[in-house]
Amino acid sequence: MRFALVNNERCEAEPKLKGLCPYCHAPVIAKCGAQKINHWAHKSLNDCDKWWENETNWHLAWKDKFPKEYQEIVMNNDITKEKHIADVHLPNGLTIEFQHSSITPQERLSREKFYKDMVWVVDGTRRKRDFSKFLKGRTTLISHQPGVINIYKFYCSEEIITNDWSSSTVPVVFDFLGMPKQGDLVDTRRLPLYCFLPQKVQGQACFFEITRETFIYNTVNNGWQIFTKRQMDILEEAAKFVK
Numbered sequence: 001m002r003f004a005l006v007n008n009e010r011c012e013a014e015p016k017l018k019g020l021c022p023y024c025h026a027p028v029i030a031k032c033g034a035q036k037i038n039h040w041a042h043k044s045l046n047d048c049d050k051w052w053e054n055e056t057n058w059h060l061a062w063k064d065k066f067p068k069e070y071q072e073i074v075m076n077n078d079i080t081k082e083k084h085i086a087d088v089h090l091p092n093g094l095t096i097e098f099q100h101s102s103i104t105p106q107e108r109l110s111r112e113k114f115y116k117d118m119v120w121v122v123d124g125t126r127r128k129r130d131f132s133k134f135l136k137g138r139t140t141l142i143s144h145q146p147g148v149i150n151i152y153k154f155y156c157s158e159e160i161i162t163n164d165w166s167s168s169t170v171p172v173v174f175d176f177l178g179m180p181k182q183g184d185l186v187d188t189r190r191l192p193l194y195c196f197l198p199q200k201v202q203g204q205a206c207f208f209e210i211t212r213e214t215f216i217y218n219t220v221n222n223g224w225q226i227f228t229k230r231q232m233d234i235l236e237e238a239a240k241f242v243k
């Protein structure tokens, strides 16, 4: 995690600093090495949030694109007494969860139910062949017009993306860029994010492209819900004319 409690204040990891986990209050150790972005680590995750996963640099770097005060927010449900650490939770009510590891449909759904207004950001580089399959599986559903962004329909016989994520009830954003090393040649098609919508057309998943900057700006500045709603409306309208 990026933040631990040190004398009751949220602090980033620094060498030799000792802290407590804001969720389970177990001691956590500051990890400040060359390999990984500075972070805090539990000695054991046994008593911590069962949804918490050991974080990759991808995970830590994504969170850090958002204002510090919105990262790693402990959220409570007063009725069920359930509590979890949201990766990013914004004052407008939106939660953003970054997912590197595979996740079962049951666990995915329970998180969607808990956070309600949320968006997933998925590490699309975890499995090497997913990106090429993704490129093969898409067709343009609505082409570009002024003020309207491209929406694609996604066909894929091997169901790489649809397998884990197609039944999602919230938007799912795929990041196929990952964490390229300096000097790596990057396929420019990996630069945008690809946001899958919960709505389907003829049973097929649909998505639109969005720049990283627009995604971050919209989520932080209240625009995300309106933005995705508009894409869904366009999609539903277009679906009427798809044979």
Ligand SMILES: [Zn+2]
Binding pocket: 021, 022, 023, 024, 025, 026, 042, 047, 048, 049
């Ligand atoms: Zn903990």
